[in-house]
Structure formats: structure tokens, C-alpha cells
Amino acid sequence: MSSTRRAKTGEALAALSFVLPGVSVISICVFIPMAIALVLSFTHCSQFLSVRWAGFSNYARLFSDPKASGAIANTLLYTITSVPATLVCSLAVALILNREFPGIRFIRSVYFVPVAVSGVVTASIFRFLFDPTNGPLNAVLGVLGFEPVAWLGDPQYAMGAIIFMSLWKGTAFFAIILLAALQHVPRELLEAATVDGAGPIARFFHVTLPSIRGTVITVVMLSSIGAFRVFEPMFVLTRGGPADSTQTVALLAYNAAFQDGEIGYANAIGFALLVVILGVTWVLNTFGEERQ
Amino acid sequence: MSAGWRHSPAALIQKGLYLAVVAAGVVIFGFPLFWMVRGALISQALWLKVPLVWVPSLNDLSLDAFRQIFASTEFRMATVLLNTLLIALLTSALNVMYNCMAGFALAKMRFPGKNIILPALFITLMVPMESMMISLYLIITNAGLANTLAGIIFPMSAGAFGIILMWRFFATVPDEIIEAAIIDGADWGAILFKIAMPLATPAIATIAVLSFLGGWESFLWPMIITDPQSRFDVLQKVIANATLASGGGGTMMTQWPYLMAAALVSSVPVIVLFLAGQKYFVSGLSTGSVKG
Numbered sequence: 001m002s003s004t005r006r007a008k009t010g011e012a013l014a015a016l017s018f019v020l021p022g023v024s025v026i027s028i029c030v031f032i033p034m035a036i037a038l039v040l041s042f043t044h045c046s047q048f049l050s051v052r053w054a055g056f057s058n059y060a061r062l063f064s065d066p067k068a069s070g071a072i073a074n075t076l077l078y079t080i081t082s083v084p085a086t087l088v089c090s091l092a093v094a095l096i097l098n099r100e101f102p103g104i105r106f107i108r109s110v111y112f113v114p115v116a117v118s119g120v121v122t123a124s125i126f127r128f129l130f131d132p133t134n135g136p137l138n139a140v141l142g143v144l145g146f147e148p149v150a151w152l153g154d155p156q157y158a159m160g161a162i163i164f165m166s167l168w169k170g171t172a173f174f175a176i177i178l179l180a181a182l183q184h185v186p187r188e189l190l191e192a193a194t195v196d197g198a199g200p201i202a203r204f205f206h207v208t209l210p211s212i213r214g215t216v217i218t219v220v221m222l223s224s225i226g227a228f229r230v231f232e233p234m235f236v237l238t239r240g241g242p243a244d245s246t247q248t249v250a251l252l253a254y255n256a257a258f259q260d261g262e263i264g265y266a267n268a269i270g271f272a273l274l275v276v277i278l279g280v281t282w283v284l285n286t287f288g289e290e291r292q
Numbered sequence: 293m294s295a296g297w298r299h300s301p302a303a304l305i306q307k308g309l310y311l312a313v314v315a316a317g318v319v320i321f322g323f324p325l326f327w328m329v330r331g332a333l334i335s336q337a338l339w340l341k342v343p344l345v346w347v348p349s350l351n352d353l354s355l356d357a358f359r360q361i362f363a364s365t366e367f368r369m370a371t372v373l374l375n376t377l378l379i380a381l382l383t384s385a386l387n388v389m390y391n392c393m394a395g396f397a398l399a400k401m402r403f404p405g406k407n408i409i410l411p412a413l414f415i416t417l418m419v420p421m422e423s424m425m426i427s428l429y430l431i432i433t434n435a436g437l438a439n440t441l442a443g444i445i446f447p448m449s450a451g452a453f454g455i456i457l458m459w460r461f462f463a464t465v466p467d468e469i470i471e472a473a474i475i476d477g478a479d480w481g482a483i484l485f486k487i488a489m490p491l492a493t494p495a496i497a498t499i500a501v502l503s504f505l506g507g508w509e510s511f512l513w514p515m516i517i518t519d520p521q522s523r524f525d526v527l528q529k530v531i532a533n534a535t536l537a538s539g540g541g542g543t544m545m546t547q548w549p550y551l552m553a554a555a556l557v558s559s560v561p562v563i564v565l566f567l568a569g570q571k572y573f574v575s576g577l578s579t580g581s582v583k584g
Contacts (some may be wrong), residue, residue, distance in 0.1 A: 008402065014480035015403035022394035023409060025450040030416050040427065049322065096313060109313060109567055111321050116566035118509035120528040121555045124535040125324045128331060128548065136327065139344045177577050209396035229420040232511065236532045251420045257426045258516070270423035281418045 041268035046261050054244050058268035071252040074159065078248065079227035080172070082163050086223050087216070088172035089167060095204075097175070098182045108179075114172035124164040124237040125186075127152070152237055155245035162233045162246060170226070174219045181215035182208070206212070217288040221281060228277050251274050328559070331552030332357050343440060357553035367530060367554060375560075376508060376527040378441070383448045383507030384500050390450035390494070391499055395458025396484050400470055410459070416452035422512070429516050439484050441520055444514050448507060454499045457576070461495040462488060498576035501569040527558045 026111040041059070062068050097108050116123070129137055130151035151161040185208055193203045209216070214233040225285035231250035233238055240247035240255070249269060333338065333353040338345055343353075359365040374446030398406060428447060465488055473483050489496065498554075511528035518524050534551040566573060 012403040015397040015401035018393040018397035022450040029447040033424040036427035
């Protein structure tokens with residue numbers, strides 16, 4: 001009896017030492033920062049040691065400051081355009097690639113390579129594709145008779161250009177996930193639908209789409225989370241400009257903390273973003289479970 | 293599928309249309325990569341030519357840009373490449389070790405606190421790192437780890453996704469194997485490292501590939517936690533700085549071929565790793581996208 005108890009204690013101690021490194025990293029890097037962010041968001045804090053109580057004023061500023069409401073509007077615009085566009089494009093690509101013939105593996109690799117190119121490198125390449133004088137995009141438009149456009153320098157076009165760029169990488173990434181799901185759609189169901197006289201479009205909406213619904217919801221969830229926190233393309237290409245037309249919420253938080261030194265305000269932005277993202281994830285999750 | 297169907301005119305037209313769509317996709321997804329390679333191999337003078345030279349002749353190609361970025365004190369490619377490689381390798385090794393340890397304990401061992409850890413990990417999956425970045429910066433800076441390798445790597449050294457992946461995988465290992473090892477007198481360390489981990493090579497490969505990519509492409513965190521000119525500068529930071537500088541000024545950074553050469557140095561290892569480890573990459577993505 002005492003030997004089994006000793007074995008149990010030994011097992012518990014060994015297990016705790018196994019989870020210790022992983023759990024400490026996650027506690028120190030996620031849960032403790034979350035608590036600190038929440039506390040600091042209610043303060044005027046310029047450096048870690050000089051903290052002054054602020055009440056809700058940081059959060060109120062998020063709704064009154066025109067720069068903040070501009071960033072919120074831009075982030076929403078980015079989300080409501082890039083999420084559906086990415087879903088449609090990645091679904092189309094996955095359907096196109098969901099066939100078997102010699103050479104398909106090579107073709108899939110070409111389509112998926114953008115996933116392996118980092119966000120920063122993607123931005124550096126598209127900066128040249130969008131170049132007003134030496135860019136191929138304007139060269140093609142010029143042949144078609146259009147005037148050259150300063151894609152990243154014109155407040156009218158900068159956001160659209162960045163959304164187009166995100167689409168290139170996002171489509172490849174989500175097409176991988178959707179293709180994996182498509183390959184698990186039962187062949188018998190599709191064949192039965194064909195026998196029943198269903199055309200390709202009817203088959204897609206009545207057989208394929210319902211079978212991969214869980215994955216589609218996951219794709220919407222992951223791409224919405226990515227869109228709400230979008231930072232990298234704007235940071236590398238435009239720094240939020242021209243005329244704040246590509247300023248986003250994550251960029252606003254970064255600038256508040258590391259340019260203006262307003263750590264309290266930056267944490268309020270960060271925490272508000274966290275709440276929105278958790279809310280969206282929760283809604284999509286319940287929506288996904290209800291329908292299953 | 294009979295030979296007659298295959299050669300009917302309608303089927304041939306359909307096949308031709310399909311191949312045209314596939315080819316258009318290859319061009320769309322491949323073109324930015326072509327532009328990167330082209331840009332790295334030509335001179336700035338050729339790049340600035342109007343009208344645009346789409347495909348440079350063989351005589352115009354040179355590896356000069358690669359020589360220059362390794363010699364340049366602004367790109368410092370040798371140092372930066374070594375830093376990035378070191379960070380990626382350490383991130384990958386630590387993730388494999390910590391995530392296996394924690395995942396195994398959660399799947400196969402009894403210990404107090406187990407029921408709190410798993411839900412906490414699932415919450416962590418939804419937290420956007422951007423919103424916690426500022427408080428994490430305060431923690432790491434106050435721990436005296438700013439501008440150190442440890443400070444860069446620590447937050448990336450374990451992850452909820454990896455722990456959950458290993459937990460799921462180890463749960464499929466039969467209990468009898470572990471019980472037999474206990475009867476043979478093996479301690480828990482030996483059971484994990486000599487019995488369980490060798491059974492988990494596909495899942496370990498997935499974590500190794502994904503976390504290597506994460507380390508290699510890390511940008512925001514290394515940029516925040518190091519000084520503007522740090523001895524621990526990473527590839528993505530240098531490429532981002534060069535992209536920002538490419539608009540004007542008179543420095544080396546405005547040499548476009550150098551920037552594209554640096555982008556290529558960053559991309560080639562990842563593309564090779566992606567193509568070689570595509571199986572593990574895809575299985576990691578699809579596991580991550582299936583809800584638990």
C-alpha cells in the first residue's frame with residue numbers, strides 16, 4: 001500500500017516537473033501579461049514604475065480620439081473585405097486542386113509556396129510590384145490605357161493594395177486546410193448525388209459544402225482573428241499612412257507604446273482588441289457547434 | 293471512365309478550360325516569387341529602366357547583390373543569418389522538448405492541477421500575441437533580458453498549440469506499453485524519452501517544422517525586445533528596415549537588388565523546408581484547424 005502511494009507521489013512529482021517548463025513559459029508570456037495589461041489599461045503609465053490611476057479614461061479615449069476611431073474603421077474595413085475574399089479564393093483554389101492527375105503534386109506546391117514566404121518578405125516583394133514607375137502592375141495597366149497609380153502612396157488605394165497582398169498569402173494558407181478537408185468528403189455521397197441528377201453546382205452546395213462546414217467555420221474564425229490583429233503589412237509598407245488611411249488598431253497600440261510612451265493607453269487598446277477577438281471566436285464557435 | 297468519354301469534344305474543351313485556369317493560378321501565385329528572383333539577379337540600373345524589362349537576358353544576371361549584402365555593414369548578412377538560424381534551431385529544439393514533456397504528462401500521468409492546465413491552454417490559443425506584447429516587453433525588460441538571445445527566444449520556446457498536439461498524440465499510445473515499462477522498473481524520464489517520443493516522430497516532426505518556421509520568420513518580438521541596431525538582429529527585421537528605406541535616401545539600403553537578395557536568402561531555406569516537410573506542415577495545419 002505504501003509503495004503504491006510512493007509510486008503515485010513519484011508520478012505526480014515527475015509529471016509536475018514535465019509540465020513546469022511549458023506551463024511557466026505560457027504563464028509568464030500570456031497570463032501574467034494579460035493581468036498586467038488589464039491593470040495598466042486603467043492607469044496613465046509612461047514608465048513601468050510611474051503609475052497614475054486613470055479610471056476608464058483610456059477606454060473612453062478609444063471612442064473619442066478621431067485617430068483611434070479611424071484605426072477601428074480601417075480595421076473593420078480590412079476585416080469585412082479580406083475575410084470573405086480570402087474564403088472565396090481559397091475555396092476556389094482548393095476545389096481546383098482537388099483532382100488527381102500526373103503532375104498535380106508539383107502544381108499544388110507552386111500554389112502553396114506563398115505560405116513559406118514570410119509576411120515581411122511578401123511586403124518587400126509587393127512594394128516593388130506596386131511601384132508607381134517601375135512596377136509590373138502599372139506597366140500592365142499602362143498597356144491597357146490606364147494612368148499610373150501610386151498604389152501605396154495614395155490614401156484612396158493604399159488599403160486596397162494591402163488587402164490584395166494579404167489575399168495572395170492568405171489564399172494559399174487556407175487553401176491547404178480546405179483541400180485537406182475536401183479530400184475527406186465521402187466519394188459515395190458525391191457519386192450518389194450525380195446518379196440522382198445533381199449538377200456540379202448542386203453537388204457543391206448540397207454535398208461538398210455541408211461536409212466541410214466545420215473547416216469553413218474554422219477558416220472564417222482564423223482569418224477574422226488574423227484580420228482584427230493585422231499589423232505587419234501596414235508596419236512594413238506604409239506605417240499607417242498615407243494620411244492614416246492604413247492605420248489599424250494593432251498599429252495604434254504599437255505606436256502608443258513605443259513611439260508616444262503611453263503604456264496605459266496602449267494596453268487599453270490591446271485589451272479591447274483581446275476582448276473583441278475572444279468575443280468573435282466565441283460567437284463563431286457556438287455558431288459552429290449549433291449547426292453540427 | 294471509358295476511353296470514348298475521355299476523347300469526346302465536350303470533355304476536351306472542359307479539360308482545356310480546367311488546365312487554363314490551373315495555369316492562370318500558377319502565374320498569379322508564382323509571379324511575385326519570379327519578381328523577387330529577377331530583382332535579386334539584376335542591377336539597379338536595369339531595374340530603373342523605362343519601359344520595364346520583364347525578363348532580363350542571361351548576360352544581365354549576376355550574383356553581385358548576394359556578395360554585397362554579405363560584405364555590407366548595413367545588411368551584415370553573415371551575422372544576421374547566423375542569428376536567425378540559431379534562433380530558429382533553438383526555438384525548434386526547445387518546442388519539441390517542452391511540448392513533448394507537457395503533452396505526455398497531460399495525456400498519460402496523474403497529477404494535481406491537470407484539470408486546470410488543459411482549459412487554460414485552449415484559452416491561450418485564442419489570445420493574440422500583439423495585444424500582450426507591451427506587457428510582455430515590460431516583463432522581459434525588467435528581468436534584464438532585453439537585447440539578449442534568451443529574451444528573444446524565451447516567449448517562443450513552448451506553445452499551447454504544440455502541447456495540445458502532443459497531448460492528443462500521446463493519448464493514442466496504448467496504456468499497456470507504459471504499464472509494462474513501469475513493471476520493468478523504467479522511470480518516467482526513460483518512458484518519455486525512450487518509449488513514448490520514438491513512437492511520436494510524425495507529431496514531433498510537425499512541431500519541429502512549424503516552430504523552426506516560427507523562429508525563422510519571427511519579426512515583431514525580436515524587433516521590440518532588441519535595440520534598433522542590435523548584435524542579435526534577425527533577417528526579417530533587416531528586410532523590413534530595408535523595405536522602409538527603399539523609398540529614398542542615399543544608403544546601401546536603397547539598392548533594390550540587395551533587398552531582393554536578402555529576401556531570397558530568407559525565403560529559400562524555408563521554401564526547401566516547406567517542400568520537403570509538406571506532409572508534416574499540412575498535417576499540423578489540419579490538426580490545428582480541427583476543434584478538440
